[in-house]
Each structure stands twice: as C-alpha cells, then as structure tokens.
Amino acid sequence: MEDNNNKDNKSPTRRDFIKLMSMGTLAGLSLGSTSCSQMDMEEFLQKRFVEMSAEEKKRVIQRLEEKYLKKYGKQFHISTQAAEPGVLWGYGLDIARCIGCRRCVYGCVAENNPSRVSPQLHWIRVLRLKKGSLINLENSEHYYNPETVPEPGFQYLPVQCQHCDNPPCVRVCPVKATWKEPDGLVVVDYNWCIGCRYCIAACPYKGRVFNWAEPKIPTAELNTEVHYLGNRPRMKNCVDKCTFCIQRVRQGRYPACVEACPTGTRKFGNLLDPNSEIRYLIENKRVFRLKEDLNTEPKFYYFFSA
Amino acid sequence: MIFRHYTASAYEWARPMKKILLFSAAIMIGIAFSASAMQQQHNEFPATSPPFSPGIFPCNACHEGLPVNAKRRELKDEHTSIKLRHAEQDRWCLDCHSATNRDKLKLADGESIDFTESYRLCGQCHGNIYRDWKAGIHGKRVGYFKGGKRTYFLCVSCHNPHDPKFKPIKPLPPPIRPELNNGR
Amino acid sequence: MEAWRFFKRTVHMVFFGTKGYYLWCAFLLTIIGVAIAFYMKQLEGGLIVTNMRDQVSWGLYIGNFTYLVGVAAAAVLLVIPAYIYHFNPIKEIVVLGELLAASAIIMALMFVIADLGRPDRFWHVIPFIGILSFPDSLLAWDVVVLNGYLILNTIVPIYILVKTYFGKEPNKKFVIPLVLLSIPWAVGIHTVTAFLYNGLGARPFWNASILAPRFLASAFCSGPAMAIIIFQVLRKTAGMKIKNEALFKVAELIAYAMFINLFLLGAEIFKEYYSATIHLAPMEYLYQGLHGHDSLVPWIWSALIMNVTAFVIFLIPRTRKNLITLNIASVFLIVGVWIEKGLGLIVPGFIPDTLGEIYEYLPNITEIAVSLGIWAFGLLIFTLFMRIAIPIQRGDFIHSKYNHVVVEPQYDKIKP
Numbered sequence: 001m002e003d004n005n006n007k008d009n010k011s012p013t014r015r016d017f018i019k020l021m022s023m024g025t026l027a028g029l030s031l032g033s034t035s036c037s038q039m040d041m042e043e044f045l046q047k048r049f050v051e052m053s054a055e056e057k058k059r060v061i062q063r064l065e066e067k068y069l070k071k072y073g074k075q076f077h078i079s080t081q082a083a084e085p086g087v088l089w090g091y092g093l094d095i096a097r098c099i100g101c102r103r104c105v106y107g108c109v110a111e112n113n114p115s116r117v118s119p120q121l122h123w124i125r126v127l128r129l130k131k132g133s134l135i136n137l138e139n140s141e142h143y144y145n146p147e148t149v150p151e152p153g154f155q156y157l158p159v160q161c162q163h164c165d166n167p168p169c170v171r172v173c174p175v176k177a178t179w180k181e182p183d184g185l186v187v188v189d190y191n192w193c194i195g196c197r198y199c200i201a202a203c204p205y206k207g208r209v210f211n212w213a214e215p216k217i218p219t220a221e222l223n224t225e226v227h228y229l230g231n232r233p234r235m236k237n238c239v240d241k242c243t244f245c246i247q248r249v250r251q252g253r254y255p256a257c258v259e260a261c262p263t264g265t266r267k268f269g270n271l272l273d274p275n276s277e278i279r280y281l282i283e284n285k286r287v288f289r290l291k292e293d294l295n296t297e298p299k300f301y302y303f304f305s306a
Numbered sequence: 307m308i309f310r311h312y313t314a315s316a317y318e319w320a321r322p323m324k325k326i327l328l329f330s331a332a333i334m335i336g337i338a339f340s341a342s343a344m345q346q347q348h349n350e351f352p353a354t355s356p357p358f359s360p361g362i363f364p365c366n367a368c369h370e371g372l373p374v375n376a377k378r379r380e381l382k383d384e385h386t387s388i389k390l391r392h393a394e395q396d397r398w399c400l401d402c403h404s405a406t407n408r409d410k411l412k413l414a415d416g417e418s419i420d421f422t423e424s425y426r427l428c429g430q431c432h433g434n435i436y437r438d439w440k441a442g443i444h445g446k447r448v449g450y451f452k453g454g455k456r457t458y459f460l461c462v463s464c465h466n467p468h469d470p471k472f473k474p475i476k477p478l479p480p481p482i483r484p485e486l487n488n489g490r
Numbered sequence: 491m492e493a494w495r496f497f498k499r500t501v502h503m504v505f506f507g508t509k510g511y512y513l514w515c516a517f518l519l520t521i522i523g524v525a526i527a528f529y530m531k532q533l534e535g536g537l538i539v540t541n542m543r544d545q546v547s548w549g550l551y552i553g554n555f556t557y558l559v560g561v562a563a564a565a566v567l568l569v570i571p572a573y574i575y576h577f578n579p580i581k582e583i584v585v586l587g588e589l590l591a592a593s594a595i596i597m598a599l600m601f602v603i604a605d606l607g608r609p610d611r612f613w614h615v616i617p618f619i620g621i622l623s624f625p626d627s628l629l630a631w632d633v634v635v636l637n638g639y640l641i642l643n644t645i646v647p648i649y650i651l652v653k654t655y656f657g658k659e660p661n662k663k664f665v666i667p668l669v670l671l672s673i674p675w676a677v678g679i680h681t682v683t684a685f686l687y688n689g690l691g692a693r694p695f696w697n698a699s700i701l702a703p704r705f706l707a708s709a710f711c712s713g714p715a716m717a718i719i720i721f722q723v724l725r726k727t728a729g730m731k732i733k734n735e736a737l738f739k740v741a742e743l744i745a746y747a748m749f750i751n752l753f754l755l756g757a758e759i760f761k762e763y764y765s766a767t768i769h770l771a772p773m774e775y776l777y778q779g780l781h782g783h784d785s786l787v788p789w790i791w792s793a794l795i796m797n798v799t800a801f802v803i804f805l806i807p808r809t810r811k812n813l814i815t816l817n818i819a820s821v822f823l824i825v826g827v828w829i830e831k832g833l834g835l836i837v838p839g840f841i842p843d844t845l846g847e848i849y850e851y852l853p854n855i856t857e858i859a860v861s862l863g864i865w866a867f868g869l870l871i872f873t874l875f876m877r878i879a880i881p882i883q884r885g886d887f888i889h890s891k892y893n894h895v896v897v898e899p900q901y902d903k904i905k906p
Contacts (some may be wrong), residue, residue: 175624198629201548
C-alpha cells in the first residue's frame with residue numbers, strides 16, 4: 001500500500017487517465033453530432049418501411065421530397081399506395097413477336113429513374129439466341145447491335161425481374177430489405193438495404209442490379225411521379241430492380257415497358273381476375289417460365305402466339 | 307357505328323301521338339337490339355381513330371362522281387404510291403373497298419362498314435388474330451387496363467393494310483459492357 | 491493499482507522492442523495507411539472503384555473472407571490433439587492458436603464490412619435493434635456464429651492469460667467445456683459459410699453438396715499451415731517454447747485433411763466433366779478457359795500443383811520432419827488453398843452469369859490495397875496479442891506480488 005502513495009506524486013494516476021479518456025470521447029462524439037444535420041440523423045435512424053406507422057411514413061415521405069427538391073431542384077410526388085386485395089400481378093411476353101429492338105429497355109429507363117452511366121443500369125436485358133435453342137442461355141448474345149432487327153436466324157428473349165412467388169432473393173436478405181408485397185411484387189426498401197449483394201448472387205434471372213456509384217440521371221429526364229418502393233431516385237451502394245412499375249400498376253395503368261413495345265409483345269394483368277388478358281393467354285396459348293426447375297415460381301409467362 | 311337506345315318520351319297532350327311514338331320507338335329498339343346482336347357487342351372496343359393520310363378522307367370527295375371500273379388491274383392514274391403486298395395474287399382493291407361507296411369497306415357478305423371498324427374486315431381472314439385481339443392479347447394497348455379506360459389500337463394503326471409486314475427497324479443501343487467501366 | 495501497472499507494462503511492451511519489431515510494425519502500418527486511403531476512395535465513390543459489377547458481384551473481399559473463416563475454424567485442429575489425445579506438447583500453443591483464430595475472425599469481419607455497400611447502415615444487422623433475418627438468411631446465421639466464435643475465442647485465452655498472470659491455474663471446469671464447445675462451433679462457422687454459397691440454386695457451381703465438406707477439408711489444411719509458420723517465427727523472436735514434435739504432429743494431420751480435399755476435388759471434376767451438362771461451364775472456365783476467356787487458368791493450375799506438392803511433402807515422414815521442406819510446403823498450402831478457395835471459388839460461381847454472359851473479373855488496385863491493409867491489420871493485432879500473451883505464458887510477465895527478478899520480457903533466442 002506504500003506503493004500507492006509514492007506513485008501518486010510522481011506519475012499520473014488511474015483516475016487522471018480515466019478522466020482524460022472520457023473527456024476526449026465526449027468531445028469527439030459532440031463534434032461528430034454537430035456535423036450531421038437533423039435530416040441526416042433521421043435518415044440514419046429510419047426504420048424499415050413495413051415497420052413504420054402511418055405517421056412515420058408521412059414524415060419520411062416529406063423528408064424525402066424535401067431532399068429530392070434540394071438535390072434535383074424538382075418537386076417529386078412520392079406515393080406509398082398499398083396493394084389492393086385480390087390482386088396478383090402477372091406478366092406475359094410473346095416470343096413470337098419480339099424483334100429485339102430494345103424500346104422496352106429504354107422505355108423503362110425513361111420511367112424509372114435509373115442511373116444512366118457509370119453505372120448504366122438497365123432493368124431489362126434482351127438476349128439474342130439462335131433459332132433452334134431457347135433454353136441454354138450460355139449461347140446468348142447481350143450486346144448485339146446490327147443495322148436492323150429482327151435479324152434472320154435469330155430470336156429474342158427479354159429478361160427482367162420475374163417477381164417470383166418463391167423468391168430466392170427474399171430468402172437470403174440478411175436484413176429483410178427486400179420482400180414480397182401482398183400483390184406479388186418483390187420490392188426493395190432502398191433506405192434499409194445494406195449493400196451486401198447476397199440477393200444479386202441468389203437471383204437466377206439477373207433481375208437485380210446494384211448502384212455501384214451515386215446514380216447519374218440527367219435532371220431533364222427525371223420522372224417525378226414515383227413510389228417509395230419503386231422508381232424514386234436511389235442512392236449509391238444499394239440494390240434496385242424492376243418493380244412491374246409499381247407506381248403505375250397500382251393505379252391500374254400498364255407498366256412502361258408494355259406501352260413502349262412497338263409490336264405488342266408484352267402483356268400484363270391480374271392473375272386472380274379470370275377475365276384478364278394474362279389469364280386468357282395462359283389458358284389459350286402455350287406458356288412456359290424460365291428456369292422452372294429452380295422452383296422459384298416466376299410470374300413472367302413466356303408464350304408463342306405464332 | 308354506335309347504336310344508342312332510343313327511349314320514348316311521353317307527350318301528355320296527345321294520346322294518339324303517344325301511341326304512334328311508342329310504337330315506332332319499340333320498332334326502333336327492336337332494330338337496335340338485333341343490329342347490335344349482329345355486331346357481336348364490338349362497341350366495347352374503345353379503339354383509336356383510323357390513321358388516314360392527311361386529306362385523303364372522305365374518299366367520296368373525289369369518288370362521288372367517278373365511274374366505277376371493277377376490272378382488276380394495276381392503277382396507273384391515281385393511288386400509284388400504294389403498292390399492294392397483301393395477298394396480291396388473290397385479292398385487289400375492290401375486294402376490301404366498297405365499289406359503290408369509297409367511304410366504306412366491304413365485308414364478304416356484302417355488308418358495308420366504316421373505316422373505324424376495319425378490324426371486322428381484317429378478322430374475316432385473320433380469325434385467330436382477331437380472336438386474340440378482342441381478348442386483348444394481340445397487339446398493343448396503352449392506358450388503363452382496369453375499368454374500361456383501356457384504348458385498343460386498330461389493326462391498321464400498326465399494320466399498313468396494303469403492305470402489312472413490319473419492316474426491320476434500327477435497334478436501340480446495347481448496354482455498355484461492364485469492362486469499359488473498370489477502375490472508374 | 492495492479493491494473494494500472496498491467497496497463498503501463500503492456501503499453502511498454504507494445505511500443506518498445508527490437509529493431510526487427512519496429513520494422514515489422516512500421517511495414518504493417520504503412521500498408522494499413524495506404525489501405526485506409528483506398529478505402530476512403532471506395533467510400534466516397536462507391537463500389538464502382540472496384541472491378542466488381544452486376545455480373546460478378548462478389549470478388550476479392552468475399553474470397554478473402556471465405557479463406558479467413560477457414561483459418562479461424564482450423565484453430566480447432568490444434569485444440570483436438572491437445573485435449574482429446576492429451577498430446578501435451580500442443581497444450582502450450584492452444585491459447586496462441588485461439589488468439590490466431592480470433593485475429594482471423596476479426597479480419598474476416600473486416601472484409602465483410604469492406605465489401606458492404608452501406609457500412610453506415612450496419613446497425614440494421616443487429617438483432618432486436620435492426621432486423622436480422624434469422625433463420626432464413628444464411629448471412630444472418632453467419633453474423634451470429636462468427637461473432638459468437640469471436641467471443642468464445644477471446645474469452646478463453648483472456649481467461650487463461652489472466653489466471654496465469656495472477657499465478658493461478660486456470661479452472662479446468664470453466665475452460666474445458668468452452669474449449670469443447672468451440673470444436674463444433676468451429677466446424678459450424680465454416681459450414682455456415684459454405685452453406686451461404688451452397689444454398690443458391692441460381693449458381694450451379696456452388697449448388698453442389700460437396701461444397702461444405704471441401705470447405706472444411708481445405709480449411710484444415712491452410713489454418714494449421716499458417717500456425718506452423720507463425721509458431722516457428724514466435725519461437726525465434728519471442729522465445730516461445732514449442733517442441734518440434736508438436737509441429738510435426740500438426741503437419742501429419744494436415745496431410746490427412748489435404749488427402750480428403752484432393753479426393754473431393756477429384757470427385758467434383760469427375761462429376762462435371764463426365765456428365766458434361768451445361769453446368770460444366772464454370773469449371774471449364776476455371777481449368778481451361780471458356781470461349782477465349784482464361785485469366786484464372788494459370789492461377790488454379792499453380793494452386794493445384796502447390797497443393798499436391800505440399801500433400802506429398804507432408805505425407806512422407808522424411809520431408810515432413812525436415813524443417814526446410816516443412817516450411818516450403820506450408821507456404822505452398824497457404825497460397826494454394828487461398829487461390830482455390832478465394833478467387834477460385836467465388837469468381838467462377840459468377841461465370842458465366844445467370845443469363846449466360848461472361849464478365850472476366852480480376853481485382854484492381856483498390857481491392858488489392860484494401861485487402862492487403864486488412865491482412866496487415868490482422869497481423870498487427872495478432873502481433874500485439876502475442877506481445878502480451880507470450881511473456882505471460884512464459885512466466886516473465888506476472889503479477890507484481892510474485893517478486894520475480896526479471897520484470898522485463900526476454901526477447902533473446904531460447905532453445906525449445
């Protein structure tokens with residue numbers, strides 16, 4: 001115990017050390033908090049969309065619209081329209097009619113505010129396959145660029161998120177940032193995604209893309225009618241994907257790709273409505289789905305009308 | 307043509323008048339029903355208007371006074387820009403266009419129809435496609451697919467009736483190859 | 491007061507040492523500094539500064555993560571002989587083996603964070619505070635088991651060291667159950683990591699039942715090989731008492747593990763090449779090249795040659811018991827298994843991608859720099875652990891009440 005008294009005079013004691021450390025920590029923390037604004041703090045602490053109360057959702061939408069106004073100089077209208085009961089969205093694609101013109105790709109781009117360059121994100125990918133083989137996608141060409149399409153001897157297969165009923169991407173997400181809505185749409189909460197890209201590894205259809213950098217969208221081409229879970233402008237390092245134009249279909253409009261197609265290749269409707277177009281074609285045409293052996297139950301029906 | 311159901315209005319001050327009017331109204335309703343039955347309820351296709359070239363319609367502006375030459379031939383004086391490539395071995399102009407009234411088209415049973423209903427004419431030969439089009443799975447639709455705000459496109463909106471085969475078009479650019487972005 | 495003395499002495503041991511020690515730390519710190527600069531660039535610009543793209547969305551970071559989870563799991567191989575076969579020469583290195591496992595797990599977790607697009611949203615993964623999708627997502631399982639393993643592998647060594655510091659014998663009733671728990675847990679962490687890849691039907695290269703056994707077999711080669719090298723270094727620089735017999739026993743066990751690894755590899759190659767379905771494509775890309783793309787071919791063949799050579803060296807007692815060939819083989823194993831399990835597992839899983847496209851991925855300078863930085867950080871952490879643990883184990887760094895003549899840790903050569 002004599003040690004104690006001797007040491008006190010000569011060298012700093014434990015008490016002094018602890019005092020110094022705690023003051024330093026407090027100073028550091030307070031400095032950190034002043035640099036963050038109130039909005040950033042709220043965004044950081046934001047809950048997952050599904051867990052939010054109606055009040056919280058309203059506040060989040062307000063904050064986001066403010067943020068987009070500041071960032072892009074445009075007034076966005078962010079909808080949080082929920083799914084209607086008795087609806088299960090399905091998509092039909094007529095391989096006999098697709099000519100590989102890619103107007104669906106760019107129609108989607110115009111509607112859904114993806115990054116245009118570095119990275120260029122296309123939710124739809126059109127594959128060119130030689131006639132005679134449709135299933136071995138290893139023989140596909142993604143970057144065909146002839147003078148005119150369709151090219152003789154080839155057929156075209158557009159692929160996008162299939163909105164599976166048994167989605168592997170939803171199962172593997174560690175934070176449940178992606179889930180299946182009641183009307184069958186597989187959506188992403190862009191503010192909850194941590195960017196681990198496990199879902200991209202899990203998707204058998206390359207339905208998901210990653211915002212490898214801050215999205216670059218020309219301000220003039222921004223679409224301001226957006227849905228929180230759909231085409232609102234995203235941020236860097238989060239995942240996004242086709243949402244069957246959730247902002248359109250929940251209001252009863254066709255998705256942008258359906259309207260963009262010049263040959264009427266694309267069909268859309270409610271699988272639970274026996275009078276819908278999609279039900280008619282499933283019943284009357286020969287439909288198949290991609291990679292059905294993986295049991296993902298996609299809702300994207302390919303068929304041949306001729 | 308869209309038939310409207312005529313309703314009888316009651317003229318209180320003329321009973322005999324009322325009887326006559328009711329009777330004629332009943333006849334007209336009867337005609338309306340039978341006519342719409344013949345037309346198979348096609349009036350529920352809210353279709354776009356026919357894509358006429360500017361100034362070409364109404365055709366009777368020129369054809370009203372012209373004599374009718376029903377001989378199958380290649381046209382030399384007018385309409386020379388129309389090259390028929392649509393069953394041209396078996397058909398020519400007056401098989402579809404009504405010879406007596408150029409503002410109408412002609413069905414196989416002789417019925418005259420307006421250009422706004424041209425799908426009935428196409429559907430005579432292209433029955434499978436017609437059936438799919440009516441169900442909404444052939445060709446293009448835009449707008450709202452719920453609640454009747456859907457807009458159909460006429461056959462001729464996409465297919466030139468004289469040369470219907472689609473020409474190849476220039477594709478939009480392919481996606482940027484990922485290698486080009488490396489290390490950016 | 492004793493805690494303050496302990497703190498002062500550890501600070502002294504960490505910041506003062508021989509010239510070799512300073513050089514080593516300076517070397518590691520430089521690499522770490524460069525890595526931090528590159529990582530800031532990655533945080534600023536987004537993951538586009540790496541070579542990963544939608545087609546190959548996992549790369550060097552996840553490859554390193556997989557490898558390091560294996561190294562961490564392999565600490566168990568050192569524990570089993572000590573406690574199950576009562577092979578006493580190994581007992582001394584158990585604590586240090588577990589600290590090696592802890593450093594490896596810390597590195598693995600850092601690689602995951604480096605790969606994460608939004609590390610600022612990391613709190614989303616914490617159960618009850620965020621949302622952890624347990625038990626559906628294998629990544630959620632990984633979060634739980636890896637952190638649990640880290641806690642286990644820090645509690646046990648710290649407990650043993652603290653007890654040794656106080657001159658007391660560690661309570662076997664506390665230590666042995668935890669150590670016995672860490673054996674299946676180690677198998678668990680690597681199985682869960684294997685299942686991460688295994689469970690994806692979209693990637694046929696990984697969707698093979700053989701993946702989890704191969705992971706364990708290759709982990710039990712690379713981890714102990716690393717331990718063999720590290721313990722020889724510690725023997726030279728820190729005077730740690732390790733008998734050669736211990737090293738040779740570990741090498742023998744590695745030989746068995748490598749046999750299983752090579753056998754399983756053979757089984758995979760037969761299945762893919764004989765039935766030759768379209769699922770052969772990733773393996774063909776790896777070993778031969780596919781449609782003219784062959785950047786991984788020289789890598790995997792070097793790895794195969796290194797692994798087979800090391801296996802033969804470890805199998806033959808004469809070469810196993812010769813320290814020079816032993817060390818060469820250990821280095822071969824460390825590098826060979828890294829290639830096979832890091833780049834050679836992750837990248838071919840994405841080539842060709844799900845729509846048949848081939849995007850050749852090789853890491854770029856940012857990824858290499860950040861990876862080297864994390865490795866350097868792990869080695870630094872391990873060095874600091876050793877700086878403190880070895881003197882305690884040797885009995886030189888002990889509670890002041892045991893009036894030992896020697897208070898300064900000895901760093902001269904000490905014969906084993």
